[in-house]
Amino acid sequence: MAETKRPNIIFLMTxxxxxxxxxxVNPLIRTPHLDALCAQxxxxxxxxxxxxxxxxxxxxxxxxxYPSQCGVRHNTSFCAxxxxxxxxxxxxxxxxLGYQTAGFGxxxxxxxxxxxxxIQAVTSRRGFEVRAQARGVDPLSNEPDEVQMAVHSPEAHAxxxxxxxxxxxxxxxxxxxxxxxxxxxxxxxxxxxxxDRALEFLDCGRDPARPLMxxxxxxxxxAPFNVPAGYEELYDIEQIPDMPAPPWQEHPAGHVGxxxxxxxxxxxxxxxxxxxxxxxxxxxxxxxxxxxxxLLERLRKMGELDDALIVFVSDHGEMLGQRGHHFSKxxxxxxxxxxxxxxxGSRVPQELRGTVDSRPAExxxxxxxxxxxxxxxxxxxxxxxSLLSPPCRLGSFCxxxxxxxxxxxxxxxxxxxxxxxxxxxxxxxxxxxxxLRLDETGGELYHLTEDPHEWHNRYDDPACLKVRENLxxxxxxxxxxxxxxxxxxxxxxxxEADAAAE
Numbered sequence: 001m002a003e004t005k006r007p008n009i010i011f012l013m014t015x016x017x018x019x020x021x022x023x024x025v026n027p028l029i030r031t032p033h034l035d036a037l038c039a040q041x042x043x044x045x046x047x048x049x050x051x052x053x054x055x056x057x058x059x060x061x062x063x064x065x066y067p068s069q070c071g072v073r074h075n076t077s078f079c080a081x082x083x084x085x086x087x088x089x090x091x092x093x094x095x096x097l098g099y100q101t102a103g104f105g106x107x108x109x110x111x112x113x114x115x116x117x118x119i120q121a122v123t124s125r126r127g128f129e130v131r132a133q134a135r136g137v138d139p140l141s142n143e144p145d146e147v148q149m150a151v152h153s154p155e156a157h158a159x160x161x162x163x164x165x166x167x168x169x170x171x172x173x174x175x176x177x178x179x180x181x182x183x184x185x186x187x188x189x190x191x192x193x194x195x196d197r198a199l200e201f202l203d204c205g206r207d208p209a210r211p212l213m214x215x216x217x218x219x220x221x222x223a224p225f226n227v228p229a230g231y232e233e234l235y236d237i238e239q240i241p242d243m244p245a246p247p248w249q250e251h252p253a254g255h256v257g258x259x260x261x262x263x264x265x266x267x268x269x270x271x272x273x274x275x276x277x278x279x280x281x282x283x284x285x286x287x288x289x290x291x292x293x294x295l296l297e298r299l300r301k302m303g304e305l306d307d308a309l310i311v312f313v314s315d316h317g318e319m320l321g322q323r324g325h326h327f328s329k330x331x332x333x334x335x336x337x338x339x340x341x342x343x344x345g346s347r348v349p350q351e352l353r354g355t356v357d358s359r360p361a362e363x364x365x366x367x368x369x370x371x372x373x374x375x376x377x378x379x380x381x382x383x384x385x386s387l388l389s390p391p392c393r394l395g396s397f398c399x400x401x402x403x404x405x406x407x408x409x410x411x412x413x414x415x416x417x418x419x420x421x422x423x424x425x426x427x428x429x430x431x432x433x434x435x436l437r438l439d440e441t442g443g444e445l446y447h448l449t450e451d452p453h454e455w456h457n458r459y460d461d462p463a464c465l466k467v468r469e470n471l472x473x474x475x476x477x478x479x480x481x482x483x484x485x486x487x488x489x490x491x492x493x494x495x496e497a498d499a500a501a502e
Contacts, residue, residue, distance in 0.1 A: 006097060006211040006374050007347045008308040010299065012292050013217040014285075015054065015106060016329065017314035019047070019338035021221070021285045030234050030286045033293030034342070037312055041344025042352045044387060047361040048396045048417060049316045052329045052336040053403060057315040057363060058108045062089040064367035064382035067399055069486050074404030078111055081122040086487065087381060090367050091213065092127030097374055100210040103128035104198045105190075105217035108315075113140035114169060115405075128215070130205060132197040134190035136161070149193050156188040164224055171224030172328050178273075179225025179280040181232060189228055191218045195291045202298060211374075212304060216295060221284035221318070223328075231283040231290075240275040240282070243321040246455045251324055254444050254457065255400070255413040255426035256331040267325060274321060281320060309373045310345040313366060322453070330403050332415040332424050333454050337398045339363070343387060347373050352388075360396035360418065361387060381486040394418065394474050397482075401431070408432060416475035422446045422454070423471040443468070 020026050024035045024043070050060040055075045056067040063086060067073045070086055079085050088096070095101045103125070110121055123143045125131045131146035136157065142148060150157040163184060167176035186192035198216050206212065292312070299305050319326040319335040329336040341361060344353075364384035371379065372386035385392055395418040402410025411434040413426035424444040427434045443459040445468055458464045 005307065006099065007345070008212040008299075008304050009094065009099070009214070009370055009374070010296070010305070010308055010310045010345070011213065011215040011217075012295075012310065012312045013105070013215070014221060014288055014314045015217070015219050016222040016316060016318045017285065017340055018317045018320065018335060019045070019340050021282065022340055028235070028239060029282050031289040033289050033296065034312060034340075037310060037342050037344040039354050041310070041342055041348045042355050042357050042387075044341040044343075044357045044359065044361040046358050046396065046417075046419065047313075047339050047341040047363070048337045048398050048415075049314075049339050049363050050398055052316050052331060052398060052400055054106075054315055055108045055111060055404075058106075061313075061315070061363040061366050062091075062107070063087050064090075064364050064379070064384055065486055066364065066383055066397070066482060067401075069383070069483065073399070073401040074409065076111060076115055076404035078109065078121075080110075080119060082124050082126065085126075087379075089126050090370065091125075091215065093367075093371065093376070094213045094374060095127045095129065097376055098210055099213040099374075100130075100207045101128045101213045101215075102130035102198070102201050102205070103215040103217075104132045104194045104201075105134065105215070106219055107215075107217065109143070110141035112169065113138050116140065130201055132194060134193050134219075147197060149190065152197075153187075153193060156184075156193060159184060159188050160190065163226055167224035167226075171222065173224075176224030177277050177327055179223075179227060179277065182226040182228050184226075184228065186228060191220055191288060191291055192228075194218065195295065198295060199298060202302060202304075206302075214299075216292075218288050218291070220288050221281050225277065225280035225284060227280050227283045228287055231287045232279060234286050235279045235282055237272065237275055237279050240279050242271040242274055243278075243325075244453060246324050246453065248324075248455075251326070252457060254442070255424050278320060281318070305345060307347070308345040309343065309347040309370070311366065311370070312340065312342040312344075313363065314339045315363075323455075330400070332398055332400055332413060332422075334422075334448075334452075337415065337417075341366075341387075343369070349388070357387070358419065359387075359391035360393050362393075362396050362398075381488075383482040383485055393478075395471075395478070397475070397478060406430075411437075414475060414479075416471050416478070417448075418471070418474075420447065420449050421467060421471060422448055423468065423475060425472070425475070445471075 023029045023031045024038045049057045051057045051067045053075045056072045059070045059072040060067050091101045125143045134149040136150040316329045317336050322335045365387050368384045369387045395416050398415040400413045409431040411427035416423045444457045445459040446454045
């Protein structure tokens with residue numbers, strides 16, 4: 001890039017935020033501050049995550065590699081020490097470029113010790129100079145010298161835990177999705193507490209001599225849906241539609257079936273009761289939007305947005321009752337894999353502001369985009385591309401290896417998605433012995449423009465065999481090209497290329 005001054009980078013993130021849960025996409029939803037970012041920047045409306053669950057998706061985004069390249073493929077795997085990281089993560093790369101790096105909220109570098117009680121971790125902040133997390137004291141997941149809600153604000157933390165205890169770990173239970181109107185003050189919610197820590201940092205800890213990378217990552221709208229007071233009143237339940245019912249009763253055989261994430265209790269509820277869940281999800285989107293707006297206003301008044309790139313993204317989506325009362329994620333359908341991605345701020349070229357970019361974007365594109373804007377040299381190992389460069393990908397990729405919560409890892413499922421079609425290839429059963437069951441490989445094929453709900457699998461439709469073959473070839477060669485980038489040892493041609501670049 002021609003400019004040598006490094007802009008501020010404001011990184012806003014939510015958890016389990018559907019791609020269409022924005023007011024500019026769905027007028028029923030009230031997210032005026034995020035809508036303003038879309039109006040002032042560019043929204044990538046076909047973005048997918050690279051793994052449909054928190055931990056591998058965030059690792060993939062922060063490292064710029066696919067989950068299989070990171071070695072983090074599901075929600076119970078992680079890099080327990082920095083020595084296990086295949087490449088430097090985003091905050092470390094920006095810190096090395098001279099950025100003051102401040103991270104508030106969830107990164108999911110580490111996992112809850114209740115999930116992995118026998119694993120030891122050597123935790124670090126991984127490039128963040130300032131760190132705050134709104135979770136309890138857990139030796140497996142807490143980072144050195146971070147501010148912890150349980151220590152900094154023990155009474156608020158205790159009240160939050162008491163209100164959400166009945167929802168279970170992760171909150172993705174039928175009760176967690178049914179939700180409630182929270183009795184907590186704003187500062188007693190995890191999001192409000194993190195927001196306060198970010199504002200304190202801007203008031204007292206900001207180093208004006210360096211560019212800023214501020215990362216603010218909320219758990220909402222992830223379940224449980226304990227909605228702060230006042231936000232449900234933004235919506236009229238009579239205007240909230242029930243999820244459309246598929247033309248089949250039993251979930252068809254595919255890469256996921258009738259599992260624990262399918263909330264059977266919803267079949268016994270009335271449409272009004274089901275719509276209440278959707279309303280509460282939308283209300284949580286409005287709550288985080290309100291907090292993001294407050295942060296951006298403070299940054300604007302401080303002059304921190306005069307030269308800045310603002311990123312808004314989520315790690316994966318939420319099925320929210322689609323495909324026969326399927327909730328959460330852990331599948332390769334659009335409700336789970338599509339995410340919002342917005343670039344805004346003064347560093348977005350004028351001609352791109354207020355536009356929608358429909359290229360097949362992926363979360364691995366975030367890191368090369370930010371390095372591009374920061375004026376860093378290109379990193380050839382990364383599988384993504386700068387989103388401020390011309391498109392150079394035929395489709396988008398996502399992989400799934402089960403949730404990780406079983407005793408044995410599931411056999412893989414891969415997705416390849418274009419503007420019109422989606423192909424899913426999967427091997428049934430568990431990973432051990434999967435290579436001996438290749439003749440059992442199954443598939444799903446959906447015409448997204450004609451069948452946006454992904455109800456009609458056309459994998460075995462004779463009229464679609466040519467499409468299926470072409471998409472399979474694209475998927476195979478895309479992975480071959482991606483995996484040729486990393487890992488690799490130094491070769492003669494690489495040395496010659498480096499010398500030519502110098």
